[in-house]
Amino acid sequence: MSAQRLTPERLFSDPPLTGGLPGDLKFSPCGRFVCYLRAAADDRERMDLWRVNLDTGEHEEWINARLLQGERLKVADLTDAERAERERRRQFNHGITEYSWHPKHQVLLAPIDGQAVLIDASGSAIKTAVMTPADQRQSAFQISPDGGWLSFVHDGNLFTQPLNPDDPLAQTSDQPLQITSDANATLSNGLPDFLAAEEMHRFRGHWFCPNGRYLVYCKVDESPVAISYRLEMQADGAQTIQQRYPYAGAANPSVSLWVFDLQNSSNRCIWQNSTEVDNEDVYLARVQVKADSVYIQTQDRRQQHLTLKCLALQTSEAAWQRLHQESSTSWINLNDDLTFLDKHRIVISSENTGTNQLYLLNGQGDCTALLCPTHINAIRHANDEHIFVSGWHESPLENHLFKISLSGDPWLQLTTQEGWHDVVMSPDASRFIDRYSHESQPPSIHLRDLKDSVSKELWAQEFNAEHPYHPFKALHATAQFGSVTATDGQQVYYRLTPPAEIEGQHATIVYVYGGPGPQKSKREWSPLTVQLFAQNGFAVLEIDNRGSGNRGIKFESPIYRNMGHAEVEDQVAGLQALNKYTWADLSRVGIFGHSYGGYMTLMSLSLAPQHFAAGVAVAPVCDWRLYDTHYTERYMGLPAENEAGYTNANVLSHLAALDAPLLLMHGMADDNVLFTNSTQIMARLQQLGKAFELMTYPGAKHSMQERDVSIHRFNMILAFFKRHLRA
Numbered sequence: 146m147s148a149q150r151l152t153p154e155r156l157f158s159d160p161p162l163t164g165g166l167p168g169d170l171k172f173s174p175c176g177r178f179v180c181y182l183r184a185a186a187d188d189r190e191r192m193d194l195w196r197v198n199l200d201t202g203e204h205e206e207w208i209n210a211r212l213l214q215g216e217r218l219k220v221a222d223l224t225d226a227e228r229a230e231r232e233r234r235r236q237f238n239h240g241i242t243e244y245s246w247h248p249k250h251q252v253l254l255a256p257i258d259g260q261a262v263l264i265d266a267s268g269s270a271i272k273t274a275v276m277t278p279a280d281q282r283q284s285a286f287q288i289s290p291d292g293g294w295l296s297f298v299h300d301g302n303l304f305t306q307p308l309n310p311d312d313p314l315a316q317t318s319d320q321p322l323q324i325t326s327d328a329n330a331t332l333s334n335g336l337p338d339f340l341a342a343e344e345m346h347r348f349r350g351h352w353f354c355p356n357g358r359y360l361v362y363c364k365v366d367e368s369p370v371a372i373s374y375r376l377e378m379q380a381d382g383a384q385t386i387q388q389r390y391p392y393a394g395a396a397n398p399s400v401s402l403w404v405f406d407l408q409n410s411s412n413r414c415i416w417q418n419s420t421e422v423d424n425e426d427v428y429l430a431r432v433q434v435k436a437d438s439v440y441i442q443t444q445d446r447r448q449q450h451l452t453l454k455c456l457a458l459q460t461s462e463a464a465w466q467r468l469h470q471e472s473s474t475s476w477i478n479l480n481d482d483l484t485f486l487d488k489h490r491i492v493i494s495s496e497n498t499g500t501n502q503l504y505l506l507n508g509q510g511d512c513t514a515l516l517c518p519t520h521i522n523a524i525r526h527a528n529d530e531h532i533f534v535s536g537w538h539e540s541p542l543e544n545h546l547f548k549i550s551l552s553g554d555p556w557l558q559l560t561t562q563e564g565w566h567d568v569v570m571s572p573d574a575s576r577f578i579d580r581y582s583h584e585s586q587p588p589s590i591h592l593r594d595l596k597d598s599v600s601k602e603l604w605a606q607e608f609n610a611e612h613p614y615h616p617f618k619a620l621h622a623t624a625q626f627g628s629v630t631a632t633d634g635q636q637v638y639y640r641l642t643p644p645a646e647i648e649g650q651h652a653t654i655v656y657v658y659g660g661p662g663p664q665k666s667k668r669e670w671s672p673l674t675v676q677l678f679a680q681n682g683f684a685v686l687e688i689d690n691r692g693s694g695n696r697g698i699k700f701e702s703p704i705y706r707n708m709g710h711a712e713v714e715d716q717v718a719g720l721q722a723l724n725k726y727t728w729a730d731l732s733r734v735g736i737f738g739h740s741y742g743g744y745m746t747l748m749s750l751s752l753a754p755q756h757f758a759a760g761v762a763v764a765p766v767c768d769w770r771l772y773d774t775h776y777t778e779r780y781m782g783l784p785a786e787n788e789a790g791y792t793n794a795n796v797l798s799h800l801a802a803l804d805a806p807l808l809l810m811h812g813m814a815d816d817n818v819l820f821t822n823s824t825q826i827m828a829r830l831q832q833l834g835k836a837f838e839l840m841t842y843p844g845a846k847h848s849m850q851e852r853d854v855s856i857h858r859f860n861m862i863l864a865f866f867k868r869h870l871r872a
Contacts, residue, residue, distance in 0.1 A: 151680045161186075259283055337363065337365075367389045393783075397446075402439075516553065518545075584670065621676060653684040659716065751803045765818070
């Protein structure tokens, strides 16, 4: 078969071009299997559960979600709580989208269609049972660590269902225990608030203690947040949505922490954000329950102070003990690194030296730095002697597994192949799953043994004639990497993917995000959206400017109180990468991005118009006063304290300089970057008499992941750049 060029129709249709790439890999409790989710060949949006036998290497489709699910779930069937949870988690599939193991049995918990389905995986025949009321939809399912309870949330109230300790799938005669009954239109229990889920990445709103006696949960009251209205356009009409959106500088929800004693049914409040600091609310950033104590991490409104403290659950009063506090002159990034080694020793991480490093708290107020590589991005496992972490030492373009000693010995890098390693450790830390790729090597998955360094291939891409990507593989373009020096001397890295076929000179698309968090320049197998452009005649340049993630606070903080300026400066500097290539036409450089990338597109076209010939801005932020408190104030400070910074970061302040062709896109049901951002941009461009192209998507939210929307959107983008960059 001759080589074909990727099209949006093929990229977003079945069978998936990734060839069934496994995701969410986990060791089974028995240790004989690695389980994973995989997109169905006939429906790329349905996830089924597979497993590989570690003894034989054989893969099998273990649980077909269609058989459990019946008719395909439609998004319209979801409750508002489920829709919000999916959007916050960026969960766009259906079927088995997540799963967890029962702590004492070979039993899986899989939320399916608003029900908690328990699956007995101990025998050759799969047995299932729906454990929650079948006549209603629930969310936020959890099994208690002792295996005795299943919790869930329905209509904003928290419930627990007793489980049979000997056979979790056996129905008990006990009815669900209703923990709360005060939910209403503005008050919910057991769920994270919007800011916690969207910006803090805290997706839980309740936690069991290890012995199952106590259930700690959040109570969220949104009534302090002023009501705002947005028009949500669907294909068949419009509706006005009443929304309590916490705009920058405005009031936040009231959040309190409660504990319910499952032994005596007592219920009490142990923490409130409104009383933590005089006259100013704080954020409940993280919650963990260990032994008989609850540990919380709280932030002040400006996110310059992070406090760790604990409370013994048996105490009748909320006598919190402060264990550690950290401060910053810019902001403090949240993470999930807090790890308990025993009753007295806790591992934390901090960026107070500029990059993320580990520290040991001994319970006596002492904080000891551990010997670490340059930057740590996640703790993977901990035991009495070592901490296993992901991170990098020599280059942020790569991701590796490291072993860090608790006794002061030097750290050891455990993965040595150049490229990107995502790892999952076995419960006993004797083995790990290594999902690896490189710019010239597609993803593969190996089981690696730490004791004897034996490696077993579990899965690999084979681009034979049956592989869905086979027709396009011949035109697959391999990326090149490099760096430029920012004005403050720091290195800014880029990934440049050349056109798949080079004939004469070519246009380049700067594919930008540019905001805090995501990293685009990685030594990994190329994303297929990048290949879409490369196989249609464009080079693609991705630049991780100052402010982007996986580099530490020293690299991120130049954007503090003045977003949109250091980022654009670095994007322009990154264009130097094109100077060494005779095929690159520097007069034909376009820029494209989504969300913060859409904001960066508009700021780049306005602040550096001489460098960019056309741009596509998808769901862009316009005025940071229209975005939420936790995200915006972290980087910009409070609006009342930084009026000049907010004005200077506002797209509207700079649009007069925009002259290049612009395509503006936005989902008309976006509840994150509100559609108001784009209507303000439209109005300002019209006032200035500037022509632009516009495409809106009825019913689409911020991520715009629907298949038809994705196909249409990328066809529009390709056609736009082909017209204006003469590709």
